[in-house]
Amino acid sequence: MTETGGHPWRERARPLRLERRVEFDEYEALREFLDKVxxxxxxxxxxxxxxxxxxxxxxxxxxxxxGETLGREHEDFAQRVDDLLAGPAA
Amino acid sequence: MTETGGHPWRERARPLRLERRVEFDEYEALREFLDKVxxxxxxxxxxxxxxxxxxxxxxxxxxxxxGETLGREHEDFAQRVDDLLAGPAA
Structure with a gap:
């Protein structure tokens, strides 16, 4: 699944969170990604x-x-989202 | 498809837009609604x-x-979203 743009995970404060943006060249690829997430x-x-x-x-x-801790489960989830985008070879 | 809360379509300015919130009691119902939209x-x-x-x-x-006009196509779309929620009897 090839993304065409966006940015990697970033940590933000108030409220504490991780944010990632992913862009695709077509709606179908986006929907496939949403289903997997x-x-x-x-x-x-x-x-x-x-x-x-x-x-x-x-x-x-x-x-x-x-609202205080971004723990292991968040980091694991973020990594698994990245793996979805890295494609089968990952 | 029964919503459990949220608010009807509201027009907002800067930028001009229509907003609606829908709440469900379970993730499955939410995903079914998202697929239909x-x-x-x-x-x-x-x-x-x-x-x-x-x-x-x-x-x-x-x-x-x-960014100036909310036209007929927007109103029709909003109505059809409402129809999804009103259920088969609508």
Whole structure:
């Protein structure tokens, strides 16, 4: 699955979160990616906010309820999202 | 498809847009709704921004490129989204 732009995961404060933007050249590729992230959410119980249009999606992984910690589960989720984009060879 | 909360379409300015929030009691219902809105986008060529988590989605329909007009196609799209939620009897 080839992304055409966006930016890697970045940590942001207030509220503490990880953000990533992914751009695609067509809607079909975007939807395929969204379905895979949704499956990851159902598997892990972590539900990032996904904000998408036709060829972009912004992913936001908020810290836990206490809003203080971005833990191992967030980093693992972020890595697995990256793996989705790296394609089968990863 | 029963929503459990949110708010109807509202017009907002700067930039001119229509916004609607829909809440569901479970992720499966939310995803089913997202798939139907995506199909509506592919049919009409109108791609609202959809921002969703586990049980909510915020839909934003921006005015045309000129940013000045919310036309008939936006109103029709908004109505068809409402029809998705009103269920088969509608």
């Amino acid at each position: 949704a499956a990851l959410s159902e598997e892990t119980g972590l539900y990032p906010n996904l904000s998408f249009g036709r060829t972009y999606v912004n992913l936001t992984l908020f810290a836990d309820e206490d | 995506a199909a509506l986008s592919e049919e009409t060529g109108l791609y609202p921004n959809l921002s969703f988590g586990r049980t909510y989605v915020n839909l934003t329909l921006f005015a045309d490129e000129d």
